[in-house]
Amino acid sequence: MLADKTVKEFLEETASKSPVPGGGSIAALSAATAAALTEMVANLTIGKKGYEDLQEEVKEVLKRATSFRNSFIEDIDRDAKSFNKVMDAFKLPKENDEEKEKRKIAIQEGLKNAASVPLEIAKEAYKMMEIIEKVVEKGNKNAVTDGAVAAMMARTSVLSALYNVKINLGSIKDKEFVEMLAREVEELEEKINQLEKNILAKVTL
Amino acid sequence: MLADKTVKEFLEETASKSPVPGGGSIAALSAATAAALTEMVANLTIGKKGYEDLQEEVKEVLKRATSFRNSFIEDIDRDAKSFNKVMDAFKLPKENDEEKEKRKIAIQEGLKNAASVPLEIAKEAYKMMEIIEKVVEKGNKNAVTDGAVAAMMARTSVLSALYNVKINLGSIKDKEFVEMLAREVEELEEKINQLEKNILAKVTL
Numbered sequence: 001m002l003a004d005k006t007v008k009e010f011l012e013e014t015a016s017k018s019p020v021p022g023g024g025s026i027a028a029l030s031a032a033t034a035a036a037l038t039e040m041v042a043n044l045t046i047g048k049k050g051y052e053d054l055q056e057e058v059k060e061v062l063k064r065a066t067s068f069r070n071s072f073i074e075d076i077d078r079d080a081k082s083f084n085k086v087m088d089a090f091k092l093p094k095e096n097d098e099e100k101e102k103r104k105i106a107i108q109e110g111l112k113n114a115a116s117v118p119l120e121i122a123k124e125a126y127k128m129m130e131i132i133e134k135v136v137e138k139g140n141k142n143a144v145t146d147g148a149v150a151a152m153m154a155r156t157s158v159l160s161a162l163y164n165v166k167i168n169l170g171s172i173k174d175k176e177f178v179e180m181l182a183r184e185v186e187e188l189e190e191k192i193n194q195l196e197k198n199i200l201a202k203v204t205l
Numbered sequence: 206m207l208a209d210k211t212v213k214e215f216l217e218e219t220a221s222k223s224p225v226p227g228g229g230s231i232a233a234l235s236a237a238t239a240a241a242l243t244e245m246v247a248n249l250t251i252g253k254k255g256y257e258d259l260q261e262e263v264k265e266v267l268k269r270a271t272s273f274r275n276s277f278i279e280d281i282d283r284d285a286k287s288f289n290k291v292m293d294a295f296k297l298p299k300e301n302d303e304e305k306e307k308r309k310i311a312i313q314e315g316l317k318n319a320a321s322v323p324l325e326i327a328k329e330a331y332k333m334m335e336i337i338e339k340v341v342e343k344g345n346k347n348a349v350t351d352g353a354v355a356a357m358m359a360r361t362s363v364l365s366a367l368y369n370v371k372i373n374l375g376s377i378k379d380k381e382f383v384e385m386l387a388r389e390v391e392e393l394e395e396k397i398n399q400l401e402k403n404i405l406a407k408v409t410l
Contacts, residue, residue, distance in 0.1 A: 002212070156235075
């Protein structure tokens with residue numbers, strides 16, 4: 001998988017003229033870094049003097065953050081694969097009407113999937129803000145900026161993933177599907193910047 | 206260096222209870238991903254029909270973006286090292302007045318460095334917004350969301366790095382130094398969100 005490459009190689013591949021990994025995979029990576037920082041703050045809080053009452057809560061946060069990290073690492077590939085599927089569909093033969101119809105259906109299915117995957121990433125990264133808020137509010141004060149960085153990385157992951165939903169919606173013919181996803185995109189876009197602001201307002205340096 | 210680790214290993218290490226790599230290194234990584242996406246959009250524009258007049262400009266953007274990427278990759282380590290230096294200074298002996306004085310100076314020097322490194326990252330990521338704006342405005346339209354993601358990743362890198370400047374400024378005794386850096390932090394914070402907004406306003410889907 002892509003996360004088995006070195007950071008250097010992964011960035012090199014991103015930079016190349018191949019369209020994957022692209023913005024969607026980077027959105028997933030950004031969410032994974034936010035999860036990792038959340039785990040770090042939790043780890044720096046577990047067993048620390050002054051945080052005795054929070055141990056159970058922080059351990060639960062750590063568990064959830066690790067699970068988010070693993071799932072976002074997989075999403076780096078899922079997004080790239082969903083894009084490749086669309087590209088493959090475009091390459092299908094179109095010699096006769098039957099082939100044309102088949103190709104059209106495959107492209108539309110591919111696009112729906114390529115819109116759904118980043119929407120899921122956006123929703124999950126949005127959900128993760130809850131535990132990020134916890135580590136910022138209650139976690140080790142010495143690591144509060146790491147929590148702040150996690151909040152910003154997760155916000156950026158949400159918005160980045162949503163851009164990748166929107167660009168795919170533009171080519172999808174199924175109006176009902178487009179309207180449903182567009183509503184979800186709009187809702188998340190509206191909420192995420194405010195949520196980031198609320199969390200950062202709790203960071204005292 | 207840290208970028209020679211696999212993405213998985215790097216995230217695993219970030220998540221661990223060791224404070225490095227932390228938010229500062231993640232800020233550098235985020236800037237490096239922004240650079241890589243900028244390169245990708247440039248690469249997808251070079252030699253493309255409809256973009257004939259822009260070839261020289263885009264090649265120049267590509268060159269600058271690659272140089273940004275390489276330098277941010279080094280910054281992932283630079284930030285981690287600057288933090289470790291502060292930790293090392295704290296571990297210096299303090300048996301007598303001379304040792305105490307030496308230790309105090311080493312800590313203060315370490316902190317100044319640990320504030321200066323992320324400030325440089327923030328400044329460089331801010332500078333990079335200029336070429337990101339170019340690829341969003343003029344680059345391959347099919348990759349415009351990748352440019353948008355680059356803009357958001359760079360913005361988040363700037364703000365993340367600045368948090369790491371601020372947390373170090375809190376412990377630095379040299380008032381003049383603190384005031385000088387605090388002014389730079391404030392200025393960048395004020396400008397970066399607006400700059401991100403301006404670039405995203407140019408993204409048409």
